[in-house]
Amino acid sequence: MPLQIFQIDAFAERVFEGNPAAVVPLDDWLDDDVLQAIAMENNLSETAFFVPAGDRVELRWFTPRAEVDLCGHATLATAHVLFKHLGHDGDELRFDTRSGELRVRRCDDGLAMDFPALPAEPVDVLPALAEALRCRPQQLLAAPDYLAVFESEEQVRMLEPDFAALKRLDRRGVIATAPGREWDFVSRCFYPKLDVNEDPVTGSAHCKSAPYWGQRLGRKELVARQLSARGGTVRCRLVDDRVILVGQAVDYMRGEIWVDGLEVRGKR
Structure with a gap:
């Protein structure tokens, strides 16, 4: 039997914006090698696979190279598919993931995702990172990714990283961020280790950048813009140790x- 596949532009108001994600509904889990091969064949920054489990949904995300612990835009795309195309009843979805339970609710501005805040800790600016970005950040923080803070939006826009050098760093990726002119803050995200040199719009990155900018600006609600070629807007709300990310998605x-x-391997 063939598998259904949807390609959704997430954090987008119209097609060809935001970040494209593939969404593949499953009745049962397939072998991991098959999931990874499908993600590699799709060659998008993320392919999401999900299996219904009673009143919850098991959800996993794969880049062309590896499974990841958290992905915002592919979660948004999956919720869009379930609400719009697969007849999910109700206004909330509960996903079981590597990052614990994630909830997505319908709201006036689109879909609101309840994610864990992942605050980063300040570290010394690494010469190797500055060389890889070809521009020295004003400040550097570390979480699973580096958060490189620049003085201006223009500096972030003009970055031309050495992706081979970024790949040699000891963190998964680099989030370059700065204050925005029209938005509270802007960013670009680089993940060459995952075969994604620049991710168009990265929901999970805002779990790190939003807490930083919220503290720096003294704000609980922020509007962010990712400055990739496609571009996308992410509305962020800080609630205790959670970040609510709001965005739209289009088919x-x-x-x-x-x-x-295809071989079904049952529960993981």
């Missing part, structure tokens, strides 16, 4: 995947 494509000899 791009719907189709079927044909893979010979």
Whole structure:
């Protein structure tokens, strides 16, 4: 039997904006090698796979190279598919993931995702990072990714990183961020270790950047813009140790995947 596949532009108000994610509904989990092969074939920054589990949904995310612990735009895309195309009843979805329970609710501005805040800790600016970015940040913080803080939006816009050098750093990726002119803050996100040199719009990055900017600006609600070629807007709200990320999603494509000899491996 073929598998359904949806391609959704997340954090977008119209097609060709935001970050494209593939969403593949499953009845049961397939072998990890098959999931990874599908993600590699799709060649998008993320492919989301999900399996219904009673009143909850098990959700996993794969880049072309590896499974990841948290992905915002592919969660947004999955919720969009469930609400719009697969007839989910109600205004909230509960996902079981590597990062624990994630909730997504319908709201006036689109879909609101309840994610863990992942504050980063200040560290000394690494010469290797400054060389890889070809621009020295004003401040550097570390979490699973580096958060490189620059003085101006223009500096972030003009970055031309050495991706091979970024790949040699000891963290998964680099989030470059600065105060915005029209938005509270802006960013660009680089993940060459995951075969994603620049991610168009990265929801999970805002779990790190929003707490930083919230503290710096003394704000609980922020509007962020990711300055990739496609671009996308993320509305952020800080609530205790959580970050509520709000965005919209639009359909791009719907189709079927044909893979010979698919084997269901049951629960993970």
